[in-house]
Amino acid sequence: MPTVHFTDTAGTVRDIEGNVGDSVMETAVRNGVPGIVAECGGSLSCATCHVFVRDDDFAALPPMEDMEDEMLYGTAVDREDNSRLSCQLRLHEGQELHVTTPETQV
Amino acid sequence: MSSPAENAPGCPFGHGAEAPAGHHGYEPFQMKDPFPAYAEMRAEQPLMFDERINYYVATRYDDIKAVFDDWETFSSENAQAPVRERGEAAKKIMLDGGFTAYSGLSARVPPEHTRMRAIVQKAFTPRRYKALEPAIRENVVTRLETMLARPGRDGDMVRDLAYDIPTITILTLIGADTSKIDTYKRWSDSRAAMTWGNLSDEEQVPHAHNLVEYWQECLHLVGAAKESGGDNLTADLVQAQAEGAAISDHEIASVLYSLLFAGHETTTTLISNCVRVLLAHPAQWGQVVADPKKIPAAIDEILRYSGSIVGWRRKALRDTTVGGVDIPQGAGLLLLMGSANRDEARFEDGEAFDISRPNAREHLSFGFGIHYCLGNMLAKLQAKIALEEIVRLAPTLQLVAPESITFRENLSFRVPETVPVTWES
Numbered sequence A: 001m002p003t004v005h006f007t008d009t010a011g012t013v014r015d016i017e018g019n020v021g022d023s024v025m026e027t028a029v030r031n032g033v034p035g036i037v038a039e040c041g042g043s044l045s046c047a048t049c050h051v052f053v054r055d056d057d058f059a060a061l062p063p064m065e066d067m068e069d070e071m072l073y074g075t076a077v078d079r080e081d082n083s084r085l086s087c088q089l090r091l092h093e094g095q096e097l098h099v100t101t102p103e104t105q106v
Numbered sequence B: 001m002s003s004p005a006e007n008a009p010g011c012p013f014g015h016g017a018e019a020p021a022g023h024h025g026y027e028p029f030q031m032k033d034p035f036p037a038y039a040e041m042r043a044e045q046p047l048m049f050d051e052r053i054n055y056y057v058a059t060r061y062d063d064i065k066a067v068f069d070d071w072e073t074f075s076s077e078n079a080q081a082p083v084r085e086r087g088e089a090a091k092k093i094m095l096d097g098g099f100t101a102y103s104g105l106s107a108r109v110p111p112e113h114t115r116m117r118a119i120v121q122k123a124f125t126p127r128r129y130k131a132l133e134p135a136i137r138e139n140v141v142t143r144l145e146t147m148l149a150r151p152g153r154d155g156d157m158v159r160d161l162a163y164d165i166p167t168i169t170i171l172t173l174i175g176a177d178t179s180k181i182d183t184y185k186r187w188s189d190s191r192a193a194m195t196w197g198n199l200s201d202e203e204q205v206p207h208a209h210n211l212v213e214y215w216q217e218c219l220h221l222v223g224a225a226k227e228s229g230g231d232n233l234t235a236d237l238v239q240a241q242a243e244g245a246a247i248s249d250h251e252i253a254s255v256l257y258s259l260l261f262a263g264h265e266t267t268t269t270l271i272s273n274c275v276r277v278l279l280a281h282p283a284q285w286g287q288v289v290a291d292p293k294k295i296p297a298a299i300d301e302i303l304r305y306s307g308s309i310v311g312w313r314r315k316a317l318r319d320t321t322v323g324g325v326d327i328p329q330g331a332g333l334l335l336l337m338g339s340a341n342r343d344e345a346r347f348e349d350g351e352a353f354d355i356s357r358p359n360a361r362e363h364l365s366f367g368f369g370i371h372y373c374l375g376n377m378l379a380k381l382q383a384k385i386a387l388e389e390i391v392r393l394a395p396t397l398q399l400v401a402p403e404s405i406t407f408r409e410n411l412s413f414r415v416p417e418t419v420p421v422t423w424e425s
């Protein structure tokens, strides 16, 4: 089972087991992880599912599509080099992913 | 069409769905204060078949969100269908006028919807509209200063501000003529009335003429962009097509037909409601004046409490159930997001307006899922700029006779027609 480790701005870590094929956003929302809002439910239209990915994990992710890149210009907390929109990150078998949620999503 | 008699108890419309004579006070086209009826439906019949409009009316948050989420069962293909069938005269005018538009995106379904939305979304990015922020702010300030200079100290936030601002923005983004605000508003009013209104055949006639003109202008804008390019969304779509994106001229024109309506109509309402609802709660208005950082949260609460679109439609593609009620294949559903947004099961003390509500943003005023409003961020950006400048320039603003504010008759759009205000000199 893939596991996502969510760290919030206060430093609290939540380790959540996800399902293969689900997005990181879905995994967060289903388990009530705070810090991911996902207003649009994953249709790449709200930029409220922004996460910062730990650098070593970031390098292992599939590259983002143009539209995700564009939407990252609409985040509430400015994007950084390790920013992704979590609705676009699909989990795969055995994956361990470390993400930090921004101070605010709106 | 089924007559009411056919829907009597034991009807084919799903057990427990038939509406009582009073319809819990619900009047589909009356928008002044639909909330008591919403509350009664939520409590007593959260899924009601309304034979007057031939739709199943859903009122609970969880049911509505689940329907939005399940696009494979609930298609949006009826989202732009006229609620009242078009009369013969209107049909003829539209046929003769070459009117072939239906929907840009909202009533298209996958895979067509998926293909087009991806292309349109690329042309409608945060970077593109964030660049407009200074211009939007300047437009807001100019209009507010003009209003505040009036010696009689009487204003109407709809006419004096909310009408123009989003309209100029969308016309600019699309590369349409920004001096034609009144024309586009006239066309948009006709579109709202023809699709979601309750018009007689005769009343439809002038609107049919407007829709013909409107559609011809959309076609013309595509033609012009093909000929002379430009730095705007239309030219971008034409360019994308030239570079191989799978979108036809007719589809681009349809997208413009959609954006030149959706892009301002509901934002005009949002800006009007920002003022109307906040001023009706003076203590919270005071908080926003004192601390403008509270504006984004206030806007989310305004969208929840008083959304611009209170009902949106779906069609069941197979026999299914919603909230425990059987829905037959082919049935239409009217999802009352205006009710979902006040559902106590999701929003504590849901009928109360509270800008510090922690979960206001879970409102469904922009829909949910694959059709989630493409313009949500632009709408909120414009409302934010407007409120920031209003509290800065007019902190003493007050409503005048709010009980006299009228709301346009419509199935889906809840539009205050005026927001009269005054201020201290």
Ligand code: HEM
Residues within 6 Å of the ligand: B068, B076, B104, B105, B106, B107, B117, B170, B258, B259, B262, B263, B264, B266, B267, B270, B307, B308, B309, B312, B365, B366, B367, B368, B369, B370, B371, B372, B373, B374, B375, B376, B378, B379
């Ligand atoms: C307060 C302002 C607005 C409100 C309340 C609003 C509301 C909505 C709603 C309820 C839907 C249907 C969602 C669904 O079926 O799940 C929608 C779709 C849409 N909206 Fe908005 N809207 C607003 C502003 C805008 C703006 C400013 C634009 C464009 C500039 C826009 C463009 C669209 C488009 C293109 C769709 C169809 C998307 C699709 O089907 O994929 N809207 N909007």
Ligand code: FES
Residues within 6 Å of the ligand: A025, A038, A039, A040, A041, A042, A043, A044, A045, A046, A047, A048, A049, A071, A085, A086, A087, A088
């Ligand atoms: S959930 Fe809206 S962009 Fe990711």
